[in-house]
Amino acid sequence: MRPSSAKQKGRLLQQWVRDKLMEYAPELREGDVRSTSMGAGGEDVQLSPSARDIYPIQIECKSLAKVAVYDFYKQAATHGPNEPVVVIKQNQCKPLVVVDADYFFRNFRK
Numbered sequence: 001m002r003p004s005s006a007k008q009k010g011r012l013l014q015q016w017v018r019d020k021l022m023e024y025a026p027e028l029r030e031g032d033v034r035s036t037s038m039g040a041g042g043e044d045v046q047l048s049p050s051a052r053d054i055y056p057i058q059i060e061c062k063s064l065a066k067v068a069v070y071d072f073y074k075q076a077a078t079h080g081p082n083e084p085v086v087v088i089k090q091n092q093c094k095p096l097v098v099v100d101a102d103y104f105f106r107n108f109r110k
Contacts, residue, residue, distance in 0.1 A: 001065075007038040009063040014044050017061060017101075021045070024105045025054045054109060069098055 014035035021033045032048040045059040069088060076084035086098040 010044075010061060011035065011038055013061045013063040017045050017059060020101065020105045021047075021051070021055060024109070025051070028054070057108075073098060 032051040034046045044061040072086045089095040
């Protein structure tokens with residue numbers, strides 16, 4: 001994949017995340033959630049102070065061709081009718097929880 005194509009994939013994911021954050025917090029204004037330029041340091045999606053009050057998170061976006069965690073998520077989905085959740089842990093690291101992005105954005109504020 002050409003570097004420009006890879007950057008475009010990343011840019012599209014950042015913009016999708018920005019749009020989801022705005023969708024589930026309609027009181028936010030344009031500019032409260034911004035997708036940063038490719039190669040910029042820091043967070044991939046920047047939040048204004050009012051957006052950070054709603055979403056006290058820091059966002060790093062990665063768009064990759066293959067990530068094994070998707071196989072784990074599919075497996076969790078076969079266990080029943082409830083929302084699939086995957087807990088992953090790498091040696092020497094804290095456990096992480098993987099959930100569907102729409103589920104996360106829809107329920108984060110509760």
